[in-house]
Every structure is written in structure tokens, then in C-alpha cells.
Amino acid sequence: MRDNTEDFRQLFLADVPLMDVRAPIEFSKGAFPAACNLPLMYDDERQQVGTTYKQRGQEAAIALGHKLVCGDTKAARIDAWIQRVQANPQGYLYCFRGGLRSQLVQQWLSDAGVQYPRVIGGYKAMRRFLIDSLDEAVEQCPPVLVAGLTGTGKTEVIAALSSSLDLEGHAHHRGSSFGRHATPQPTQIDFENRLSIEALKVRETGAQRLVLEDEGRMVGSCSVPLNVYHAMQQAPLVWLEDSQENRISRILADYVTAMHAEFVALHADPERAFAEFSDYLLNSLLRIRKRLGGEQHQQLDALMQQALTEQQSSGDETLHRAWIKGLLENYYDPMYAYQRESKQARVVFSGNHAEIIEYLAELTINNQHGA
Numbered sequence: 001m002r003d004n005t006e007d008f009r010q011l012f013l014a015d016v017p018l019m020d021v022r023a024p025i026e027f028s029k030g031a032f033p034a035a036c037n038l039p040l041m042y043d044d045e046r047q048q049v050g051t052t053y054k055q056r057g058q059e060a061a062i063a064l065g066h067k068l069v070c071g072d073t074k075a076a077r078i079d080a081w082i083q084r085v086q087a088n089p090q091g092y093l094y095c096f097r098g099g100l101r102s103q104l105v106q107q108w109l110s111d112a113g114v115q116y117p118r119v120i121g122g123y124k125a126m127r128r129f130l131i132d133s134l135d136e137a138v139e140q141c142p143p144v145l146v147a148g149l150t151g152t153g154k155t156e157v158i159a160a161l162s163s164s165l166d167l168e169g170h171a172h173h174r175g176s177s178f179g180r181h182a183t184p185q186p187t188q189i190d191f192e193n194r195l196s197i198e199a200l201k202v203r204e205t206g207a208q209r210l211v212l213e214d215e216g217r218m219v220g221s222c223s224v225p226l227n228v229y230h231a232m233q234q235a236p237l238v239w240l241e242d243s244q245e246n247r248i249s250r251i252l253a254d255y256v257t258a259m260h261a262e263f264v265a266l267h268a269d270p271e272r273a274f275a276e277f278s279d280y281l282l283n284s285l286l287r288i289r290k291r292l293g294g295e296q297h298q299q300l301d302a303l304m305q306q307a308l309t310e311q312q313s314s315g316d317e318t319l320h321r322a323w324i325k326g327l328l329e330n331y332y333d334p335m336y337a338y339q340r341e342s343k344q345a346r347v348v349f350s351g352n353h354a355e356i357i358e359y360l361a362e363l364t365i366n367n368q369h370g371a
Helices: 008-013 024-029 043-056 058-068 071-087 100-111 122-140 154-160 167-171 188-204 226-234 244-266 270-287 294-314 320-346 353-368
Strands: 018-020 035-037 092-094 143-148 210-213 237-240 347-351
Touching: 008 122, 008 188, 018 071, 024 035, 024 043, 043 058, 071 100, 092 100, 092 122, 122 188, 122 226, 143 154, 143 226, 143 320, 143 353, 154 167, 154 210, 154 353, 167 188, 167 210, 237 320, 237 353, 244 270, 244 320, 270 294, 294 320, 320 347, 347 353
Parallel strands: 018 035, 018 092, 143 210, 143 237, 237 347
Antiparallel strands: none
């Protein structure tokens, strides 16, 4: 039998399959990407056991747990665990603290003739490890940020580099008023866990700098961890440049073509998908109405409505370019120009995609050689 483990680093670096035996409510608040939730007790059962523990102590709580999970219920849960073990023989199981629940699951599996190791310290210890390792990463691998006007393709630069952390990818949000996706964002804890695991993997490559996109504290509803954000506030910037035409095309592809496809993938009814896609665009514009001013919002809203009508009737997305151009010229570009001015002293390099990627790759390589 394989030994129980507390080598958290290796678990996350290798994406080792994990069986989380906590209750669904615990799992939904925060978990790990490689984890599957197969509870020992479901939410109502856990609540009853918890109440009994508070009122009558551990012995009574354990007795109630055995009473609630017995017979066919117990057999069904053990069968589900065995299926998971057989599908992932290299994995581990855990509960919240690596205590009673994971030990009991381990024992019941053993009674069924199946040996399966657990994670010592459980979810709590693994979560603590990830928090600490992310703090260590930004301290020992100082960030450099990719900045630039809206639509220049900063995300593409992030994706092209092995030394990058994808804040927007992990937050499942593009970081602007139009940034949400058709499906929800992760919980704050899931966002932090994914970010920490990526940082571990980047450091494993030997990178001496972390490359991130220049973001605010919030990426949609996800908050950039404080130590990461503080490090970003001091970091040097590289400024990505591209033509307005390319930027409009990129925004059209991301916020119109791709977003419509996301809603189509969610709904079998094409009309419902288009209605939700239209609501997404119009409400995103409405959210910045105050900052645009009523008249400017009205003009852009009319252009957007016209583009949506044409897209729905013919499939042609060309008219969307008009409101995108207006939004860039009258809202995003002036805002970013102001931001660049305030951060000018931190800008260490400017260039197009290829030049920025080459500069950042060389920066990482040079740092690895002690330059």
C-alpha cells in the first residue's frame, strides 16, 4: 500500500487526482482543480452530526454518524469511492483536517479490500500551503506586468509565455465592464487555489520573474490576493501596442463572436441564446452609462441595437465595429491614456506582440543566468 502523504507540492505539481470526502457545502465554497467530491456525509447529515457534537460530545456525534450512514446508504457510498479509486489508482483522499472523516473512509475502503492513502492535514493544510507558496512566489519572483490599450491582445501575450500567471483565465472574467462570460466565475477560494497552483508550476520551470497582466484589484467578482496586488503596484510594465483596426477586430472576435458562441453552447434554443447574448452586450454598456454620459451612451446603445438586429437577421457581425470604435475612442482609450501617464515611470519597454514576447522571454532567461 502507498503511504499517506503530506507532500502537497508534488500533489499540485502533478495534478494528482484527489477524492474530497467533505460535505458538498464545504466543497462548493472552495476546492482544488484535481478534486472530485464524494462525501462521507451530505449536508443535512453533517449538520445533524455537528449539532450533536456541540450538544452531547464526540462519542454521541460519531454514533449518530454511523446510524445515518449505514446499510444501503453506506454500501452505495463505498461503491462510489471504489469506482473513483479504480479510475484513479495514483490518487489520494482527504477531508477538512485529515481527521475522523478521511480516516473512516480509509477504514471502510480497507474493510472492502481496497487500500487508498489519504492526505495528512487534509484540505486545511493544503490550502495553507497554497496561500504561503503564492506569497513566496511574488516575493522571490518579482512580477513584471503587461499593459496596453483595450484590445491590444494582452491575454495572448500571457498565453504565449511559460512564466506567466493568467489572472483573467483563473477568474473566468476579462476584467472590464464587458468582461463576464456566459457561465459563472469561480469562488474566491477556487480562484486563489488555481492561481497558486499555476505559480507553483511556473516556479518549477525555473522562471525568476512572474509575468501578469496589469489589472485592478478586482477581476469581476474575484479579488487579486493582497500580496500579489501589492507586488503588482510596484512592478515594472511593458506596454503592448497595436493598430486600432486590429484592436477592433480582436474585440469583435472576443466580445461578439466568441460570446455569442458561449450562449449558443448553453442553450438549445437559438432565440434564447441570442436574447441572452444581446442582454449581455446591452447591460455591459449600461453599466458604464454614468461614466460615458447620457448622450454618448444613447448613441452607442443605438449602434449596438442596430448591429444586433443585423446580426440576428443575417448573421453579419460587421456593424458591431461601429460601437466598438466609438467605445474605444470615447471611453477606453482616454482612460488608458490617463493610466499610462500615471504609470509612465514604470514602463521599461514598448512594442508589438512579437517584440513584447521576445523581451519578456529574454528577461526571464537572463534572470535565470543571474543577469
